[in-house]
Amino acid sequence: MNTNTVKKSLKDSVITRWAMLLLVGFVLAANYYFYDALSPLKSTLTKEFGFSNTDFGLFLSVYSIPNVFLLMAVFGGIILDKLGIRRTGFMFVAFMAFGALVTAYGASDMYSNNGVGYAFMSSIFPGYSPELKMMLLGRFLFGLGAETSIVVISKIIVKWFKGKELALAFGVKLGLARIGSALAFYLSPILIKSETGWTTAIWFAAFFVTSSLLVFIIYMMFDLKLDKQVKPDNSVSESNEFHISDITDLLKNRSFIYVTLLCLTFYSAVFPFFSFSADFFLNKFNLTLEQSGKISLLMPLGTVIFTPLFGFLVDKYGKAATLMIYGSLILTMVHLAFAFTTLSPYVLMVVLGIAFSLVPASMWPSVAKMVDEKRIGTAYGFMFSVQNLGLWAFPLLTGVILDYTNVEGVKPIDYTYSMVMFASLGILGFIFALLLKREDKLSGYGLNLPSNSK
Numbered sequence: 001m002n003t004n005t006v007k008k009s010l011k012d013s014v015i016t017r018w019a020m021l022l023l024v025g026f027v028l029a030a031n032y033y034f035y036d037a038l039s040p041l042k043s044t045l046t047k048e049f050g051f052s053n054t055d056f057g058l059f060l061s062v063y064s065i066p067n068v069f070l071l072m073a074v075f076g077g078i079i080l081d082k083l084g085i086r087r088t089g090f091m092f093v094a095f096m097a098f099g100a101l102v103t104a105y106g107a108s109d110m111y112s113n114n115g116v117g118y119a120f121m122s123s124i125f126p127g128y129s130p131e132l133k134m135m136l137l138g139r140f141l142f143g144l145g146a147e148t149s150i151v152v153i154s155k156i157i158v159k160w161f162k163g164k165e166l167a168l169a170f171g172v173k174l175g176l177a178r179i180g181s182a183l184a185f186y187l188s189p190i191l192i193k194s195e196t197g198w199t200t201a202i203w204f205a206a207f208f209v210t211s212s213l214l215v216f217i218i219y220m221m222f223d224l225k226l227d228k229q230v231k232p233d234n235s236v237s238e239s240n241e242f243h244i245s246d247i248t249d250l251l252k253n254r255s256f257i258y259v260t261l262l263c264l265t266f267y268s269a270v271f272p273f274f275s276f277s278a279d280f281f282l283n284k285f286n287l288t289l290e291q292s293g294k295i296s297l298l299m300p301l302g303t304v305i306f307t308p309l310f311g312f313l314v315d316k317y318g319k320a321a322t323l324m325i326y327g328s329l330i331l332t333m334v335h336l337a338f339a340f341t342t343l344s345p346y347v348l349m350v351v352l353g354i355a356f357s358l359v360p361a362s363m364w365p366s367v368a369k370m371v372d373e374k375r376i377g378t379a380y381g382f383m384f385s386v387q388n389l390g391l392w393a394f395p396l397l398t399g400v401i402l403d404y405t406n407v408e409g410v411k412p413i414d415y416t417y418s419m420v421m422f423a424s425l426g427i428l429g430f431i432f433a434l435l436l437k438r439e440d441k442l443s444g445y446g447l448n449l450p451s452n453s454k
């Protein structure tokens, strides 16, 4: 046997690795679809179950509770680095599907007509409707599974693409996720009008997530095959002991701290805003639900094009640290424009899509430069838990601000103060992006260098 022969594995085949990306992209699209599917239904939930702005904010933010207060994304990342992609992925995608089904059940007539759990939910916290409580439980379980499954998918991308087209792959992966969000804003307002009742919109979302579990099982077969090729005797598993120093080392790494804080502030100014955006356009520009839903979906649609494009540019020319600064600045300007001008929301949402491509396309592959691949699950999990603090607090705060600054039942709802809050988060993100770039000169991770030069 010629010992100089370099053994080819599945990931050396361009077609196979991009096919893997499509498989896990489907799982991610389903995840994002469900996350956003109820946002265009805010006014329907108010009509059907009497949700206030705060109730709606609570419903959005309960997604993050397991990840912030039970540190599930951190534990998920540690479990991932220890148990490996297949077992961890299966477990958390299954949680996500179960949570989605419970949410849909909570909104269904089956449940309202004294279905399983109705009596119990009626007996606790009587200030909240039984529907809201069951839906909160479902979204809690969904969030528990959804965040760690994004960590798993990020690790899958690093596994197949590191040293190759990593930033482009992250960009395409995020593009697929955003197609899920865009579809949600497009389809939900249509599905609520369906003959089978408005809850069809939620059931459809829940079945989409459930189907993604089957797709993940298909991915697992390829993952197993790759592991057998890369570790032929299969005796060395992916598992790895976790040491507390894995976390303390991350906390001592200033670049990692800045990127985590940027992640927290930037995403807190995007996802919570996005969840309220259909209602915001409806109120500020006096539009119908369908019109405002269509404006909202311009942002994720824009990112479908721009994120892979910026990913490609980051791979080829670098400049990730600089692009994160521009992204945060643009984000701030868009929120200020939403707050104080009547500039076309169509244009502003596309510009927001550019900001929301610049930062993610640069941020996630940059982490792979700062952290060893064996610890990447822990690192992404940690970032997600911190970020979820924002995804928990800011939808809630938005709802509270809206209820506080508006008279109940009076339309249109004024969003100015909420938009100022989002713009302030953008400014903080801008500061952390500047600090990250400065730190990179000292640490030498080469965040501004092309992907394959590090």
Ligand SMILES: C[C@H](NC(=O)[C@@H](N)CCCCN)C(=O)O
Binding pocket: 031, 032, 035, 147, 150, 174, 177, 267, 271, 360, 384, 387
């Ligand atoms: C990769 C990144 N996703 C996240 O940061 C998630 N923790 C939050 C997802 C919440 C909405 N689905 C992204 O989408 O850029």
